[in-house]
Amino acid sequence: MFNRDLDEVFAESRFNPVLWLAIKHEHGSQAIFKRFSWRLQLGAYGLALLFAIPTLFSRNAFFAHWPLWLIGCVLAYVLSFGADIAYILAARSSAEVRGEFWEALRLTLLPSVVLVEGKYLNAQLRAWRWLLMETATRHFIVAALIFPILGLGLTLEQGLLFLVLSGWMILALFLALGFLYVREPITRMRAMVALSFVTALRTRDESAANFLAIGIAFSLRLMQVFLIISWSAQGALFSLDSALICFLPILYLALAYYLFYGVYRQICAWALKAMMRSAQAGD
Numbered sequence: 187m188f189n190r191d192l193d194e195v196f197a198e199s200r201f202n203p204v205l206w207l208a209i210k211h212e213h214g215s216q217a218i219f220k221r222f223s224w225r226l227q228l229g230a231y232g233l234a235l236l237f238a239i240p241t242l243f244s245r246n247a248f249f250a251h252w253p254l255w256l257i258g259c260v261l262a263y264v265l266s267f268g269a270d271i272a273y274i275l276a277a278r279s280s281a282e283v284r285g286e287f288w289e290a291l292r293l294t295l296l297p298s299v300v301l302v303e304g305k306y307l308n309a310q311l312r313a314w315r316w317l318l319m320e321t322a323t324r325h326f327i328v329a330a331l332i333f334p335i336l337g338l339g340l341t342l343e344q345g346l347l348f349l350v351l352s353g354w355m356i357l358a359l360f361l362a363l364g365f366l367y368v369r370e371p372i373t374r375m376r377a378m379v380a381l382s383f384v385t386a387l388r389t390r391d392e393s394a395a396n397f398l399a400i401g402i403a404f405s406l407r408l409m410q411v412f413l414i415i416s417w418s419a420q421g422a423l424f425s426l427d428s429a430l431i432c433f434l435p436i437l438y439l440a441l442a443y444y445l446f447y448g449v450y451r452q453i454c455a456w457a458l459k460a461m462m463r464s465a466q467a468g469d
Contacts, residue, residue: 187223187321188372192216192314195307203296204304213311222315226322234329238336258330269371270403272316273378274396277309298465299335302458311380317375321368328364372448377450378403380457387464411443 197215199206213219381399389395 187319187368189220189223191214191372192219195311196395198303198307200305201301202253202307204301205307208304208308209311212308219311219314223318224236226318227325230322230326231329232332234326237330238333258327265323265406266320266371266374267341267404267407269316269320270374270407271400272315273375274382274399274403276313276316277379277382284369298361298462301465302461306380306383306458309383310376313379314377320371323413324371328367332360332364373447373450373454375451377457380454380461384457384460387460406445406449413441418461 192214195205196209199209378399381402382396385395385399385402386392389398
C-alpha cells in the first residue's frame with residue numbers, strides 16, 4: 187500500500203538533510219514500513235476471502251451480507267475521522283514548530299523550502315502507520331464486495347457467462363471506485379499533517395492548535411455527510427423531464443471530488459505556503 191509514495195519520501199531524504207536526520211534517528215529503514223504494509227494487506231484480503239466463502243455454497247448468502255457491508259462502510263467512515271485525529275496528533279507539529287530544534291534549524295544556511303519540506307515529510311512518516319491501518323480497512327471493505335461477485339460468477343449456472351458478457355462492466359466499476367476509495371486516505375493524511383503544522387504556527391498554545399485542527403477536520407466531515415444525505419433531496423429539485431437532469435450526475439461527481447479530494451489538496455497547498463512564509467519571515 188502506497189509503496190511508490192513511500193519510495194518518493196525516502197528518496198527525498200537523500201537530498202534533504204532535515205528529513206535524513208529524522209529518518210535516521212526516528213523511523214528506521216524503509217523495509218519496516220513495507221513489512222507492516224504487507225502484513226496488513228494480506229490480513230485484509232484474507233479476512234475478506236473468509237467473508238466471501240459462504241457465497242460459494244449459498245446464493246442467499248451474497249444478499250444476506252449486504253446489511254453487514256453497509257454497516258461496515260458507515261463504521262469505516264466514522265473510524266476515518268478517528269484517523270484524521272490520529273494524523274493530526276501523530277505529526278506532533280505544535281511542540282516542534284515552536285520548539286528549540288525548529289528554531290535551530292532556521293538559523294542554519296539551509297533554504298526555507300528544505301526546512302519546510304523536511305519537517306513536513308517527517309510528520310507524514312509519523313502518521314504513516316495510521317495511514318496503513320486505515321487503508322487496510324478499506325481494502326477489506328472493497329475486497330468483501332468484489333470477492334462475492336466473483337464467487338457468484340463461478341457458482342451460478344449462467345454467472346460466469348454473465349461476467350464475461352456484461353458483468354465485467356459492473357466489476358470494472360467496482361474496481362475503479364474501489365481504487366479511488368483506497369487512495370483517498372493518503373490525500374487526506376497529507377492535508378491533516380499540513381493543517382496540524384499551520385495551526386501550530388498560528389496558535390501559541392499547543393492544545394488549542396490541536397483542537398483547532400481537529401475542529402476544521404470535523405467541519406469538513408460534516409460537509410461530506412451533508413452532501414451524501416442531501417443527494418435525494420437534490421435530485422427532487424429536478425423533474426424527470428427536465429433537461430437539467432442530465433447534468434445532475436456531473437454535479438454529483440464534481441461535488442464529491444471536491445469534498446473528498448479537492449478540498450484536502452487545497453488545504454495542503456495553502457498550509458505549505460503559510461509554513462514557507464513563516465520560515466522565511468523567521469516567525
